[in-house]
Amino acid sequence: MNGSGNHRDKTATERYKALRQKGAVTDDERLLSRPTQPLVSPNQPVPRERIKEEEHAFERALNFDYTMTDPWRVFRIMSEFVNGFDVLAHIPPSIAIFGSARTKASDPSYAAATETARLLAQAGFGVITGGGPGIMEAANKGAQEGGNLSIGCNIELPFEQASNPYLDISLDFRYFFVRKTLFMKYSSAFIIFPGGFGTMDELFEALTLIQTKKVSNFPIILYGSEYWGGLMDWLRTTMLGVENISPKDLDLLLVSDDPAEICMLVCDAYQRNSQLEKVDSSRETSIR
Template sequence: MTADRKHNYWKGPVQLRGRQIPEKTTDERLLEPSEGADWVHSDPWRVLRIQSEFVEGFGALAELGPAVSVFGSARTRPEDPEYALAEEVAQNITAAGYAVITGGGPGVMEAANKGAHESGGISVGLGIELPFEQGLNEYVDLGVNFRYFFARKTMFVKYSEGFIVLPGGFGTMDELFESLTLVQTKKVKRFPIVLVGTEFWGGLVDWIRHSLAGRGTISEHDLDLVHLTDDPAEAVDVVVKANRSRRRQEMAAAADAAARAGAAGPE
């Protein structure tokens, strides 16, 4: 590992410094090819550790209430326009009565947590063990650190009512396309996904339209799974309206089921 070994290093809930910082992350060791039969003895213990991450995440977030996740680059600087944009997005989320969830790191994540924290909302950070980041940013009010990406991703989807995605790199793309896949395959239903930044995202959306939908590798209606805008207020409004519609549909379906059960009478 080439990172400065003097910084704070978070390995799940454990903080390490100096020579205690490992050469490899927990995810990296998990994904390494197995050699010999040692994995038979070590992997069952890994399963228990993975289980504990889900238990800790569910326990910490179960009573959070409605929330929206904000994604974007960890490399965004406070003087960059995307930083102020993320703050404004988070302020609008808070004003709409939602908590803000981020990956808890620097850049866009820090900006969104700052916007939520300073506007009196709930600021949540779901951190991950990485060799080059130093734990949760200072604006996180409720933080959970994870060793495993897949456990962390589950929390983002389970406890969010929508994703708002600002310009970012591979990690941002990963969250975006995984969420699109979950909605497309109906693992998650009626889950709004908003891209903020038409200049940044426009080329990608055009490529999806022409190279994917145009060649039939996705359906034409899959293009409706994302909403593109430059307006922070519009981004949040899309999420809010989608969830109001979802709740109305759920209430109507429940009332219809109750009416049918009443009409059928006792068995």
């Protein structure tokens, strides 16, 4: 070891420290001061150079926020956790329902999601979704029809995703990982309807956390054997075939085409977990 790496690190540290201290401007001063600008009469056209300068300054300010203030972003992340925990702390036992935002009301999956949520709500469960259109809207609608709490956790996207009109509680998130943590913490089961990348993300997030025992086991039910059949076949023949998963890992996934059966599976699993907690009060319940 010649120490050259450490020397480079120290040099970089000192260089960035010097940049931060250059001019000795305090955060208060940076926040409260605004540079003077040329006055332009409302009756005069704004010079083109001024327009370009303002556009550049605005873009530079946006880039500064996202490249120089990551430590402060921690507080924004923390605020999302705090607000989410505060709002959801007293909801009833709830089930997360996922699926495509692109599903139309005329699609059979939409009606099935509504019916599944309605049955779960009547059984005593609240329903949590991503709060948007499609399957999420169907599930929130079913929760209200079943007379129980309908919860939406919406995510900020480059293309705006409006909340659906069937929400009793609506939360907005900037960060996917914060939202996913709340789904995991406050859901007693995941029901996965046909969807795209986002739906797959939620599915495999849950499978990974259960497989690695980061959370206590809870049902993950795929609705639609035809839609999910190819995935299940690939898991069995390819992933299990090369032993990248074990046979018991496949048992973490259930498949059903019947909303009533899904409700029964969820209720049975919830009752079993409740009995286990009564028998062993020290049983690990993880973040949930």
